[in-house]
Amino acid sequence: MLKIPLNKLSRKGHVYNAPWEKAFDQVLTPIEIFIHRQTTSGILLFTCAVVAMFIANSDYSVAYGKFLKTYFTLSFGEWQLSLSLHHWINDFVMAWFFLHVGLELKREIQVGELSDVKKALLPIMAAIGGMVVPASFYLMLNPSGHMADGWGIPMATDIAFAIGTIALLGAKVPKSLVMFLVALAIVDDLGAIAVIALFYTQDLDLNALIYAGMTTALLMVLNLGGIRRSLPYLLVGAFLWLFLLKSGIHATLAGVILAFTIPAKPKYDPEAFSAQIKRLTRMFDGAYRPGEDIVRNDRLRSYVQSLESGVRLVQAPLQVIEHALHLPVTYIVIPIFALANAGLPFEVLQGDALTHPITLGVIFGLVGGKLIGISGATWIGWKMGLGKLPEGCSFQHIIGVSLLGGIGFTMSIFIAELGFATNAEDLLMAKAGIVIGSLVAGIGGFLCLYFAPHDATAEPQENEVEMT
Numbered sequence: 001m002l003k004i005p006l007n008k009l010s011r012k013g014h015v016y017n018a019p020w021e022k023a024f025d026q027v028l029t030p031i032e033i034f035i036h037r038q039t040t041s042g043i044l045l046f047t048c049a050v051v052a053m054f055i056a057n058s059d060y061s062v063a064y065g066k067f068l069k070t071y072f073t074l075s076f077g078e079w080q081l082s083l084s085l086h087h088w089i090n091d092f093v094m095a096w097f098f099l100h101v102g103l104e105l106k107r108e109i110q111v112g113e114l115s116d117v118k119k120a121l122l123p124i125m126a127a128i129g130g131m132v133v134p135a136s137f138y139l140m141l142n143p144s145g146h147m148a149d150g151w152g153i154p155m156a157t158d159i160a161f162a163i164g165t166i167a168l169l170g171a172k173v174p175k176s177l178v179m180f181l182v183a184l185a186i187v188d189d190l191g192a193i194a195v196i197a198l199f200y201t202q203d204l205d206l207n208a209l210i211y212a213g214m215t216t217a218l219l220m221v222l223n224l225g226g227i228r229r230s231l232p233y234l235l236v237g238a239f240l241w242l243f244l245l246k247s248g249i250h251a252t253l254a255g256v257i258l259a260f261t262i263p264a265k266p267k268y269d270p271e272a273f274s275a276q277i278k279r280l281t282r283m284f285d286g287a288y289r290p291g292e293d294i295v296r297n298d299r300l301r302s303y304v305q306s307l308e309s310g311v312r313l314v315q316a317p318l319q320v321i322e323h324a325l326h327l328p329v330t331y332i333v334i335p336i337f338a339l340a341n342a343g344l345p346f347e348v349l350q351g352d353a354l355t356h357p358i359t360l361g362v363i364f365g366l367v368g369g370k371l372i373g374i375s376g377a378t379w380i381g382w383k384m385g386l387g388k389l390p391e392g393c394s395f396q397h398i399i400g401v402s403l404l405g406g407i408g409f410t411m412s413i414f415i416a417e418l419g420f421a422t423n424a425e426d427l428l429m430a431k432a433g434i435v436i437g438s439l440v441a442g443i444g445g446f447l448c449l450y451f452a453p454h455d456a457t458a459e460p461q462e463n464e465v466e467m468t
Contacts, residue, residue, distance in 0.1 A: 044331060045160055048338035049409070056343030068340055081242070089340045090417060093333055095241055095255040097410075100329045101189050102259025103322040108186050110264055122378060122387030123180055127187035129377025130405050131155040131195075134369030138361035147358050149419040150430050152195045154365025154437070156411030159185040160334065162404045165442055169449055174397070176390035181401050184374070192411050193256055200418040201249050208247035212254075215240040219261035226263075228317050230324075233262055250418065262321060267313035276310050334410060341413050344431045353432055362433025366406040367441050374402035400448035406441025408434060 055064050068089075073082040083091065114120040134154035142148045162185060166173055219236050227233075237258035245251035268276065280303050287299040312320070353359055378398050381387050389398065412434045420427040 043164065044335055045158075045164075045338055045409070048335040049342040052339050052342035053344060053346075055339075056345050061343070061345070064343075081245075086340055089336055090414070091245060091251045092241070094337055094414065095252045096325065097329050097333050097337070098193070098252045098255030099237075099259050100255075100322065100325045101193070102256035103262065103318055103325070105186055105190055105256075106260055106262075106264060106318060107322065108183070112183075114183055114186065118387065120183060122381045122389075123183035124187050125377045125381040125386070126180075126374045126402075127184045127191060129373035130157065130184070130188060130370050130402070131191045131373070133373030133376070134365035134406075137365040137369040141357045141361040141364065146420075146423060147361075147426060150358055150361065150416060150426070152192070152199065152415045152419065153412050153430055153434065154362050154369055154406075154408060155188070155195065156192045156408040156415060157185045157188040157370075157405045158407045158409040158411060158438070159189065160330070161407040161409055161438070161442065162445075165404055165407065165446055166401075166449065168446070172452075173449055174390060174392035177393050177397050177401060180390045180393075181404065184401070184405065188405070189411070192415065193253065196250055196415065196418065197253050200415065204248045205246055208243050209249070212240055212243035212247055212249075215243055216257055216261070219258065223261050223263055228263060228267060228313065230317060230321050233258060233317075233321075259318075262318045264316050264318040266316045266319075268310065270314070273310060273314040277307065280307050280310070337410065337414075341417060342409075342431070342435075344428065344435055348428045348432050353429060354436075356429045356432075358426055358429040359433040359436070362412070362430055363437040363440070366408050366412070366434070366437030367403070367444070370406035370441065371399070371402045374405050375399050378402075394453055396448060396452040400445045400452060403441050403445030403448055406445070407438045408441075409438050412438075 055061060068086040069084050071082050071084050072088055073080055075081075108114045114124070135151045138151045138154050139148060142150065159182070162181060163178070166178055166181060215236060219233065219240070222232055222236065237254060240258060241251050241254040244254045284300060284303040284307075287303065375395075375398050378389075379395070382389055389395070413431065416427055416430040416434065420430055
C-alpha cells in the first residue's frame with residue numbers, strides 16, 4: 001500500500017497552489033469566519049433596514065420606487081411571465097427563503113428540537129400563545145373593515161433578529177434558552193406559513209391548482225423513487241411555483257411544499273460509508289504510479305469520482321440543500337427583501353400615525369401580545385407539568401425570550417405586504433408599527449436577559465415565580 005508522509009504533503013510537487021491562492025486564502029478565511037457568526041445575519045439585516053430607511057427619506061425615494069415598479073418579463077414563444085421587480089422579490093426571491101424555512105422545519109420535526117414530543121411541547125405551547133394573543137390584541141383595536149386584514153402581522157417572529165440579539169449576550173444566556181427560542185421561532189414560522197396559505201390567498205384558479213397538485217405528486221414520486229440529486233427537485237419545484245402563482249395561493253409556499261418532499265435520509269449509514277471509503281482508498285493507493293498525476297491515470301480518476309459519489313450519498317439531500325441555501329438566503333435573499341420593503345418615510349411617524357389603530361394594533365401585538373402569549377402559555381404548560389423550563393433558566397429568562405419573540409421584522413413585513421397590497425396608507429401604518437414594536441421588543445428583551453440571574457442551575461421552584 002502506498003503511504004505518503006503528512007510532512008511531504010506540504011512540499012512542492014505534492015500540493016499545488018495557484019499563484020494567488022495563498023493570498024486569497026488569507027483574505028477569505030477571516031471573511032468566512034465572520035459570515036458564519038450567529039450575530040452577522042442580524043447585523044446585516046439591520047444594516048439593510050437602515051439603508052432602506054435612508055433611501056425612503058432621501059431624494060432617491062421616488063426613483064427607487066419607480067425602479068421597484070419596473071417590469072421584468074420572461075418569455076418562451078407565446079408564453080410569458082411579466083412581474084414588477086418588487087413582485088419578483090416578494091414572490092420569487094422569497095420562495096428560496098421559504099424553501100430554507102421548510103427544510104429547517106422538516107429537519108427539526110424529524111431529528112431536532114421538535115422530534116421529542118415531551119421536549120417540544122412547551123415551546124409549541126409558547127409559540128401558539130405567541131400567535132393567538134398578538135392577533136387578538138390587534139383585532140381588539142381593528143375589529144372590522146379593511147384594517148382588520150392586518151391581524152396576522154404581529155403573529156410573526158423574525159428568527160434572524162431574535163437569535164442575533166440573544167447571541168450578543170454570549171455566555172450570559174444558557175444555551176438551553178437559545179434552543180428554546182429556536183424551537184419556538186420554528187413553530188411560529190410554521191404558523192405564519194399556515195396563516196398565509198389559509199387567510200392571505202386570492203381568488204383561486206382551479207385549473208392551476210390541479211396542476212400544482214399534480215406537480216406535488218411528481219415530487220413525491222421522485223422522493224419515493226430514491227432520486228437524491230437536487231436538480232430534479234428544483235426543476236419540478238420551479239413548475240410548482242409557476243402553478244401556485246397562477247392559482248391565487250401565494251407562490252412562496254411552493255418553497256415549503258418542495259422542502260417537505262426532499263428526502264431526509266441518506267443512502268449510506270456511517271458504518272457502510274466508512275467501509276466503502278476504506279475500500280476505495282485501498283484501490284486508489286494500489287492504482288497509483290509514482291510520477292504520474294490523476295490527469296493521466298483513468299483508474300485514479302474513477303476512484304475519486306466514486307469517493308465523491310459516496311460523500312454525496314452519506315448526506316441526506318435535505319441536509320445538503322439546506323447547507324447550500326444557508327449563505328445565499330441569509331446574506332442575499334433576506335437583505336434584498338429588506339431593501340425592497342423596509343423603507344419607511346419618517347413623516348409617517350408624525351401627526352396621527354402613532355395613534356392610528358393599525359400602528360397601535362401592531363405595536364401592542366408585537367410587544368404586549370407576544371410577552372403575555374409566550375410567557376403565559378409557557379407558565380401554564382410548566383405549572384401543569386407538561387414540560388420543564390430550559391435547564392439553568394429562571395422565569396425571567398422566559399420573559400426575555402417572550403419579548404424577543406416580538407421582533408417580527410421580516411415575516412411581519414411580508415404579511416403586511418399581503419394584507420394591505422391594495423392600500424398604501426394602511427401598509428405604511430403597519431410598517432411603522434412593525435419598526436417601533438420590533439425595536440421596543442428587541443431592546444426590552446435584551447435588557448431583561450442581560451439583568452437576568454446568571455447563576456440559575458436548576459429548574460425554578462414554585463415560589464420563584466408569581467403571575468397575576
